[in-house]
Amino acid sequence: MTHSIIDALLRHIRSGIYPMHVPAHKQGRGSNTVSAAVIAQYLYKMDLTEVPGLDDLSEPSGCIQDTEAAAAALFSADRSFLLVNGATVGVEAAILAACPPGTRIAISGVVHKSAIAGIALAGAEPVLLYTRLSSKYLMPLGVDPAEVERCLAQEKGIRAVLVTNPSYYGVCQDLEAIASICHKHGAILIVDEAHGGHLSFSSELPISGLHAGADIVIQSAHKTLGSLTQTALMHVKGQRVDHDRLASCLRLLQTTSPSYILMASLDSVIHRLSLEGESLVASAVANAREMRRVIRGLSGVSLLSPEDLEPVFSLDPTRITVSAADRGILGTELQERLRSRGYQVEFSDLLSTVAVTSYADDDDDLRGFCSAIEDAIADAPSRSSIGEKLRSRVYPLMVRAAEEQATSALSIRAAVLSHRREVLLEDSIGEVSADGVYPYPPGVPLLLPGQVITESVVDLIKELLAVGISIRGIKMREGSPVCSIVD
Template sequence: MNTPLIKGLLEYSDKKNVRFHMPGHKGRTIYDLAKLIPDIDVTEVEGTDNLHNPKGVINESQKRASNIYGTRKTFYSVNGTTAGIYAAITSSVKPGEEILIQRNCHKSIYNALVIGRIKGNFIYPKYDSKNNILTIIDPNEINDILSENKNIKAVVITYPSYLGICSDIKTIADVVHKHDKILIVDEAHGSHLEFSNKLPISAESAGADIIVQSTHKTLPSYTQSSMVHVNSDRVDNDRLFKMMSMFQSTSPSYILMSSLDMAMDYMINEGKNRLEKVLNYIDEFTYKVDNLEGISLFVGDTKYIFDKTKIVINATELGLRGSDLENILRKEYNIELEMSDLFYALAMVSVMNTKKDLDKLYLALKDISNTHCKKKLKIKEDIKFLQPTKYIEIYEAFNENSKFENLDDAIGEIASDYIIPYPPGVPVVAPGEILSKDIINHIKKFIDADIEILGLNNNKVSIIDK
């Protein structure tokens, strides 16, 4: 049998790694759903309903999810949160209209501007220079922008961030609604928040208008299964449904929809109590790691709240970058994390992780603390935000011919792709923006600091070929 993909997946499975990465089921099954897959992998026949015209069991399942989250309406997305983001934005903002988005948002949000031919305005997150991490969006800055630009139709906020940082979403919702605008929240990493009062408030409870969730990231549903929640009468449900249908397959997966159905049933029966136990395990883990030499956890700040299911580990005091720590945990301890950057390694915990999982991670970190040299890693970094001049809109730049150019020769040219240093993960330049001398010099500083930069090709930048 020549099946290289299956072979690779089974080889990973055979390693029996402790999974601190997506999806939220962590390789563990609920209700033996896996055994049902051949039986439930069907199409639109009598009794199975139709996602694009739900009147039966799919409609009933979506209503149940809506009731669980306390929203007015819920749509299932089998094309992931990406499809939900596309639908939410293009149903709220028409071609040629304006939107305000978080500069460090997911790429799908930028892509929605291309698809919908929407004019983008940006708001930047705060940067914590002490901890080398992006933090919150200031509601006052949103208020100032909306006061100055009456043409903005909607605001898109990421909540919580990839690393678990939560802006004051309730105040942001109040500010956006004061200006009679629509608040869209990318809650890809927050589908679990509604199930515990020990976690930050959910965007649904905070009053956002449209919430898009990657259920599969933090709850036990299958990859690519997501939900879109409607939470106010500001939303045109008919147009949103039309866009959801447009961005989803006409052959939607009943396996994915069933996994959403099952995840909801699990959470309101067994999962909610299990989540409380997992949160206690995390507290115990955090307390123990606090006593390890050379290893620290980022646990938020008094200025904002933090989702503790995101374990953000720093080992630079041991001379280890985040990527070094991730590799050591994988190769020497069979622990697979979600991601890493220059400073941090991220372990994502879900309701399906166990005390044994967290104990194994703690013992690994303890061993690393005892065995690695205590030589602080000195990382040269110069994190600041330049605000480039927009020459043309993102969607216009996307459709232009492009070429790669040396950095020094690209001064004054127009970028045709994103340039994103990580960290901090915010585009220095977006398509359609001018590559000034200051921006080119800023990019060089990231290169000199050995910071990974997405969008460069052998230190060449993509520009519009005039």
């Protein structure tokens, strides 16, 4: 008898491919603590329910409450919540708590699909913040404080602003300025810090949401802190958000059977970071800086660097975005070339490939990855630059698609719950999208549910599909892309 999932996992493990991707513990390399060893040893024995002596995640009053209090102390929050349904459930609960039905929330174009789900659940109305794009890397960067000010001054009744910080590429916004603008206008600032749990442990990194003054911050602990996949944290600070209302919104969404193994893993990481968070993150930053120095010396490679960003943005150096497009290699192709050399990256897009480093990598691992990049490029067939061609074709489409995103025919909630039918992508122009359409990862939408599908978006989707980027919300039927429209 074969086991599909177990066999696939074992095949992957035996391949020895090195993880330049999340989770941050890098298949246990960064989990050399006594508590992690205890979890591994007692895996099945620890898989318990709410028996006496343990606690209840939905109304914690014992060991879970203590761990939440330790998390709050570690991150300087007023109250922290352990999450076992990923940052996804935290983002959804935060929006539900901040935005009663019919109220408005301003969101950046760099928004994960969990925020769209939260808006659909809350019955809120999104107002899109203009999102700056990089013409060199063809990626969204984030919002600048002036745009938040413009939006909150012009649009009436915005209850909350949600920004993703850092982005999947490690780009951070001026959160302190954004927080003070939000508060001046009486809006709640929610920071989706799924990729930034480590920011609070080093002054060399961009500022974290809580230190910048955000009201609610959600972190995927598994992505950057080293706990098991699905674990996350939500923090609340100050009195702009009712803490009990937030807890009750979370109770609506989170499983009633939380895994003690996942919660123990959070406990282990919170404890470890309380003792040595600063030194762990300092070593991750130092390794990443050395790696960046080596990559900068490679010919034919661009490395996303602070110099590529306008001063309103900063960069988390532990996120490594490289492009060999000017040497004729697409992001997806570089990903494949690195995989065949023993390294799996987090994701790739048209021009770039994104690798995640963490305190679990050592400098030998990272040197090996740099050599693999050099090798992957050296033996690629010599081709003229496709970078320039793609930039001149795709950048105008991205700009137009971002501008046109303002046109919604239906609310997100109405579109998600609507009757729908499938049409060929090329026949969908002028129709209303029933789904969000997201290249995944990173899950940043090209189309929100309820938006009118335009020619630029269709052309952009075709460009991405042509180079093998997988797009949620688009299915293939007999070799042709189809999407769902409101019937």
